Amino acid sequence: MLLEIKNLHASAGDKEILKGLNLSVKEGEIHAIMGPNGSGKSTLSAVLSGNPAFTVTQGTVHFKGMDLLSMTPEDRSREGLFLSFQYPVEIPGVSMVNFMRTAINEHRKYRKQEAMNASDFLKLMREKKALVELDNTLAGRSVNEGFSGGEKKRNEIFQMAMLDPVLSILDETDSGLDIDALRIVAQGVNKIHTPQKSCIVITHYQRLLNYIVPDRVHVLFEGRIVKSGDFQLAKDLEKQGYDWVKQELKD
Amino acid sequence: MGKETTYLNLFRNYREVLRQYSAPLMDSKREAAIGLFEKAGFPGPKDEAYRQCRLDALLEIDYGMNLYRLSAPPHPSKVFRCEVPSLSTKLFFVVNDVYYPDPDPQKLSEGVLYGSINAILREYPELMAPYYDRIAGQSADAFAALNTAMAQDGFLLFVPAGVEIEQPLQLIQLFHGEIEQMANRRNLVIIEDGASAKLMICDHSMTQSSCFSNQVTEVFVGKKARLEYYELEMTHPNNARLSNTFIDQQASSSVFVNGITLNNGVSRNNLNLRMLGEQAESMLSGLCLLDSHQFADYHVDVEHVVPQCTSRQLYKYILDDESRGVFAGKVLVHPNAQKTSAYQSNANLCNSSRARMNALPQLEIYADDVKCSHGSATGQIDENALFYMRSRGLSEQEARAMLKFAFVADVIEGIQLIPLKNRIHNLVGKRFRKQMSACAGCDIC
Numbered sequence: 049m050l051l052e053i054k055n056l057h058a059s060a061g062d063k064e065i066l067k068g069l070n071l072s073v074k075e076g077e078i079h080a081i082m083g084p085n086g087s088g089k090s091t092l093s094a095v096l097s098g099n100p101a102f103t104v105t106q107g108t109v110h111f112k113g114m115d116l117l118s119m120t121p122e123d124r125s126r127e128g129l130f131l132s133f134q135y136p137v138e139i140p141g142v143s144m145v146n147f148m149r150t151a152i153n154e155h156r157k158y159r160k161q162e163a164m165n166a167s168d169f170l171k172l173m174r175e176k177k178a179l180v181e182l183d184n185t186l187a188g189r190s191v192n193e194g195f196s197g198g199e200k201k202r203n204e205i206f207q208m209a210m211l212d213p214v215l216s217i218l219d220e221t222d223s224g225l226d227i228d229a230l231r232i233v234a235q236g237v238n239k240i241h242t243p244q245k246s247c248i249v250i251t252h253y254q255r256l257l258n259y260i261v262p263d264r265v266h267v268l269f270e271g272r273i274v275k276s277g278d279f280q281l282a283k284d285l286e287k288q289g290y291d292w293v294k295q296e297l298k299d
Numbered sequence: 300m301g302k303e304t305t306y307l308n309l310f311r312n313y314r315e316v317l318r319q320y321s322a323p324l325m326d327s328k329r330e331a332a333i334g335l336f337e338k339a340g341f342p343g344p345k346d347e348a349y350r351q352c353r354l355d356a357l358l359e360i361d362y363g364m365n366l367y368r369l370s371a372p373p374h375p376s377k378v379f380r381c382e383v384p385s386l387s388t389k390l391f392f393v394v395n396d397v398y399y400p401d402p403d404p405q406k407l408s409e410g411v412l413y414g415s416i417n418a419i420l421r422e423y424p425e426l427m428a429p430y431y432d433r434i435a436g437q438s439a440d441a442f443a444a445l446n447t448a449m450a451q452d453g454f455l456l457f458v459p460a461g462v463e464i465e466q467p468l469q470l471i472q473l474f475h476g477e478i479e480q481m482a483n484r485r486n487l488v489i490i491e492d493g494a495s496a497k498l499m500i501c502d503h504s505m506t507q508s509s510c511f512s513n514q515v516t517e518v519f520v521g522k523k524a525r526l527e528y529y530e531l532e533m534t535h536p537n538n539a540r541l542s543n544t545f546i547d548q549q550a551s552s553s554v555f556v557n558g559i560t561l562n563n564g565v566s567r568n569n570l571n572l573r574m575l576g577e578q579a580e581s582m583l584s585g586l587c588l589l590d591s592h593q594f595a596d597y598h599v600d601v602e603h604v605v606p607q608c609t610s611r612q613l614y615k616y617i618l619d620d621e622s623r624g625v626f627a628g629k630v631l632v633h634p635n636a637q638k639t640s641a642y643q644s645n646a647n648l649c650n651s652s653r654a655r656m657n658a659l660p661q662l663e664i665y666a667d668d669v670k671c672s673h674g675s676a677t678g679q680i681d682e683n684a685l686f687y688m689r690s691r692g693l694s695e696q697e698a699r700a701m702l703k704f705a706f707v708a709d710v711i712e713g714i715q716l717i718p719l720k721n722r723i724h725n726l727v728g729k730r731f732r733k734q735m736s737a738c739a740g741c742d743i744c
């Protein structure tokens with residue numbers, strides 16, 4: 049098992065958001081998480097990536113057999129966890145190139161590899177930029193600063209391609225993308241997907257799942273996974289909304 | 300009058316010694332200055348300009364002064380390296396307040412004078428009389444007055460009309476000694492009409508004893524003259540720096556000032572700029588990186604006396620631990636100084652709940668047709684950005700360093716001497732990554 053979440057409870061301040069969440073993801077699997085606004089999807093991604101704004105009050109998370117919750121955010125990344133943010137952060141004054149070079153080299157240092165030389169690094173950048181068709185000028189600018197919504201999302205996938213994670217969490221990467229961008233991002237994800245690599249796709253829409261076909265689909269509601277199924281579940285949700293799920297829960 | 304008495308007595312008891320060792324021009328200003336000092340006294344708690352900068356404890360220390368002009372340590376050029384790589388500077392040394400003769404005297408250009416202020420004032424009294432103490436003598440600052448009363452040496456640079464010195468000049472001011480001491484350093488920089496120069500002054504410490512540097516630098520920039528003036532402080536926690544810099548700028552001249560406090564103890568920098576001729580422009584910038592118990596206080600005073608001048612101020616502070624910063628920037632626009640453009644910007648990053656920043660931006664405008672703006676903001680590292688970076692594998696320390704760097708980048712990018720900019724870049728990076736102990740960059744401490 050690549051990721052195993054058991055009875056996860058997490059809060060922000062005194063507000064409990066995740067209320068006993070269970071989820072297991074095997075190597076090579078693609079899972080989709082859907083659910084109404086405010087149900088806790090982004091909170092789950094934040095807790096998994098170690099955002100200090102949230103406190104875990106109960107439960108365990110194992111990633112590659114390690115106790116994920118005791119690891120720093122940077123070590124989670126270096127072990128191969130990647131989060132594509134729902135709202136990528138703008139960092140004025142830090143150039144994309146410098147940011148990525150530092151990230152890559154911190155990963156390499158963690159694996160006791162030497163720093164990548166400048167020309168290899170630029171080659172890697174070029175290759176991955178092409179993969180997600182990232183505008184050349186964007187890579188020369190400050191991280192996300194002044195990027196459009198769609199450009200930010202594309203930049204997330206570019207960073208994912210650069211860092212080559214084993215588990216990627218895409219938090220609404222499809223929102224704000226036009227149809228072409230959606231296809232490019234999805235193709236980018238598929239190109240780096242291998243039988244060892246897993247992906248959790250958080251989305252409201254089936255359209256992304258037409259490109260990235262999930263093995264499992266889950267419904268997150270009020271801080272818990274309340275329903276799981278196959279791709280058909282996503283189609284049903286898209287057509288009928290969440291009311292029937294809520295009704296089922298009541299019954 | 301407690302602490303003042305010590306200095307007044309010292310002055311009276313050693314009046315003859317001061318006379319004996321100094322140029323008549325220097326000596327002629329002492330009486331007026333000591334009178335002013337006696338009247339003003341060291342700034343007390345009610346003194347508005349020093350309210351945030353309490354120097355009482357430092358002034359309690361019984362400092363020695365080198366009144367008999369002994370030069371103890373070996374020539375610093377033998378042990379000291381502060382060269383900026385690929386910046387072929389001409390180096391000058393002042394240890395405490397003793398100017399060390401240039402081991403490699405060379406003519407910089409026809410008519411250029413450089414070296415010991417005491418020696419040059421002695422040799423060229425007529426040439427220097429219109430300059431020495433002309434601005435400082437009008438100041439009400441007690442430390443400036445004390446300096447004029449007690450100063451015996453320092454550095455002088457005179458660039459005659461029309462002469463442009465391309466090569467950057469670098470003055471290294473060092474402290475050396477086992478006992479507590481005060482150095483009244485006195486510098487004079489004269490760039491005549493149409494002349495230009497680049498001067499960089501670095502403050503370092505060679506020993507760890509308590510030192511008080513009470514410095515006055517007068518700068519005259521003539522018509523159409525250009526000056527780049529850099530200051531870099533890399534001293535240690537027992538160092539106190541009280542610096543008064545006075546710059547007078549004539550028509551169509553341009554002045555660029557950049558001051559960086561990289562490591563220090565207590566520093567108070569008074570920078571007074573007067574724009575006395577039309578079409579003059581100035582850019583004043585600075586950076587204070589403070590941690591542990593460091594204290595830095597910039598008082599920048601820009602006076603637009605005549606129309607059509609432009610001044611800019613850009614000052615940034617980063618405070619960690621229990622450090623304290625003060626920035627007081629003032630722009631005064633005289634009634635007839637129409638078409639003035641004056642911009643002031645101060646931004647501070649306060650990374651600890653125990654660190655404190657006081658920012659006091661001030662505009663005083665008495666003309667109506669002017670463009671002036673000022674802004675000051677004190678904030679913290681953006682936690683969202685920090686987490687975003689860590690989520691990509693950057694260590695917290697590295698992420699913080701990059702964010703701090705981004706914060707100060709515009710001040711560093713503004714440095715016009717490229718090799719110096721690169722060197723500062725490097726030093727600041729090291730400082731943020733905590734790879735630099737106090738006073739890195741020299742081989743001796």
Ligand SMILES: Nc1ncnc2c1ncn2[C@@H]1O[C@H](COP(=O)(O)OP(=O)(O)OP(=O)(O)O)[C@@H](O)[C@H]1O
Binds near residue numbers: 063092101134
């Ligand atoms: N830092 C915080 N402090 C307090 N409440 C928070 C915080 N972060 C999130 N919440 C609340 O927790 C709940 C879950 O938020 P979350 O962002 O995880 O929802 P989501 O499922 O991702 O929603 P969406 O589909 O709109 O992105 C919401 O009610 C939200 O307001």
Ligand SMILES: [Mg+2]
Binds near residue numbers: 090219
């Ligand atoms: Mg969300």
